Each structure stands twice: as C-alpha cells, then as structure tokens.
Amino acid sequence: MKPIATLGPAYEERLAKAMEIVSHEQIEQIGETEWSVPSQSGFGRYRVRLEDGVYTCGCKDFEARAPEPCKHCLAVIQLAVPIPGPLPAPRKQYPQNWHAYDQGQTEEMRLVDVMLRDLVNSVPEIPRMQGIAGRPASPLCDQAYCAVLKVYSGMSGRRAHGVHLNVADRGLLAKVPSFMVASRFLNRPEMTPALRELLRLSAGPLAGLEEGGAISPDSTGVRTTQFGAWMGEKHGDKREHRWVKVHAIVGTKTHIVIDAIVDDSKSADCPQFEPLLRGALEAGFRPGTVPADKGYLSRDNYSLAASLGIEAFIPFKVNSVGQPKGSPAWRTAFPLFEAKREEWDANYHLRSNVESVFSAIKRKFGETIRSKNPVAQVNETYCKLIAYNLTVVVHEMFEHGIAPQFVKQNSAG
16 A cells, blocks of 8 residues: 555645544554544544545544544454555545635625626617606616616615615716616516626627637526415415526636526526526637537537537437438547547536536525515626626636626627
8 A cells, every 4th residue: 555644745634633543542443444443532433434435534534634534434444454545535635726716705795886887888779758857867877887786786776776776976976866777677578688688798808818718608596585386375385486587608727707598497508508608708708619419419509609619518318329411510529438538527527617607606695585576586696797707706806816897799690
C-alpha cells in the first residue's frame, strides 16, 4: 500500500490520530467490509464501511472532507487486514480570489442599483392608448427598475417602497411611483419578452470571458406559494406546492445565466435546446462546446450544435445506436462517447456548473416566488434571474477588471 504520508502534509495530523486509535486495539470488525471505530473523545463509536472501493464514515469530519478519509477511516486502513480497494485521492481544491470576492460582496448592493438603472434604460416605451383617462403612467424603464429592485430586496411591495425612496435620493429615480407599480408591472404579459431581453443584456458584459468555452442548458423548478385543489386534500391526496419550471443556459466559467425560458412545471427539456442555444448566440456568446444531460439527447440537437460550429456533449442512452439517420454529428459523436470516454466525460461534466448556479440563485433570493398570478410568477422569476446576473457581473468587475456595458448584440445563428 502507498504510504499515506506521501499524499500530502494535510494527512499527517489525521494519520497520527489514527495511529493512536489503532494502538488502543479497540477497533471491531463487524462485517466483511465494515468496522466499528471508537471516538477519540471517548464518547460513542463510528461505523466505517468500504463501498465500491471507497471508505466512508459516519462522523462529521468525514462529511466535511469527503471523499478524503477521516482519522477513523485511516485507522481501519492501518490495520493488518486484507482490505481491497485504493485509498481515496485527496479532494481537488479550487483557488478563490478572496480579495475580489470580499470587494464584490461588500460593494454589491450599491453597484447593483447603478447597473440596473443602466440596464433598464433599454426598455422601450409603449405608447398610451388614446381615450384612457387618468394621470400619465411612470416610464416603463422606471417600472422595470422598481420591479427588479423589489425582487432583489426580497421584500413585499409596501416594504420595498423604502428601497425605491433610497435610490431616488441617490438620483437613480426621478420620481418614486406608488408601491403598487412593481406588482402591476409584473402582472403585465407584454412585459415577459422585455424581461427576457433584459436577462440577455445583463449577461452580455461577460461574453468575452466565456469566449470559446462551454455553455450548458438545464432546468430547475421554482416553488410558488400556491397549493393544489382543496378536493385533493379533502379526499386524502398529497397536497403539494405548484411550481414553475426554469429552462436556462449558463456560462460554465462565470456562472452567468445567458438566457432562460420560464414555463409550466410539466414542460420538457429537449425542445428548449434550440431556443436557448440560439438565444445565447443572439446575446453575443460564442461558445466552443455545449454539454447537456440526457434530457436533451436527440439527433436534431446534435445536428443543430454542429451547424452552429459548436461541439455537443450529450450522453447517449443504453439503447442508443450509432445509426446517424440523417445526422452526421450523431455519427461522429457516438464512437467518441464509446472509445474515448475519459476525455468525453471531462467535457461533459462541465455541465455540473449549472447546478451550482441554480443553488446560488435559490440561496441568494429564496426558493419561493411571491406572486399568485401565473403571468406575474413568470415575470418575477425573470426578475430574480436578472438580479442574480447583476451580482455575478459585480463580482467579475473585481475579479477580472471588466467595465460592464449593456449593449444589444446583433442576431446570430
């Protein structure tokens, strides 16, 4: 067995503790691949298992370090027993520029207000219909500004009015509208395309950082505050929250949401591949690869990516065959998937960054949307994605020194 100390200095302290546990001769083998190891503090015992060549333990230290072994795993490994399987490799470490991160976090709120003002100025004004009585409405760009700020704050419309007063004091709003303006804006179906366009524009400043890299589509559910019908509850059916589904395409380097389609909870992933990929190109992104999970597998999607000069990495199913059926891209990808799996997986697993993005959005802005109206639920979700994108742009300002400009790109593809 390879000496554990050669795996790095981080193991030395745990190895010393493991050797102390072994010296007390209190480890019990309770199965062919299972051991009971005493706690070094003297209270309780932990169960160490060998599963698929990997040692696991029930202690909190292992949960924090997994897949690296804890001192209890190392104690079992040091015993003179025939244990099959290799020692787990040290967990890969990803560097973090903490100075840039700290600056981005501390300056975020102030800079988001300013950048959002610049972003929403592109919202076109809709002429007021003749014959409509009442005072002139606030400019649509101001309404959009208030709506996104309300969602960013996580407050109700009434409480978010204080946020609008604060930005007005800084000159970012010429006139503070009623606290109802944000909610009314979210309930307008004609604002959905405008919000989707704002989402693309908010991602635009990071297109250069993603040049030639990987962008990846995926979907997630966003919970509403509504439940199913009362009759289902009355007669014993499970009462569940209703959901909207977000189909998004994400830059795997910066974690920016490039484009998104918000639909009902039952919408399928595969048909969204083309509009999302074309939306990314229209936003000015020029990726080299597009990894996606099996939900996007089709010959049409492989052919589309190839026609746009992008290499797709979508895993094949167990019943997939290499017959192209009119798709040369499928015929090219299938043998690579079979013969060069390690290289193929390295490209495919970039798609795990999408899960990180969805997790970050829900941690920052909550897992639930407030709106009750289906139109408002869609628009509020777009506002949440826009707010998230602005926080990413703020971070990249300090990480890479970019000067964000929200400029509409020429259509491509």
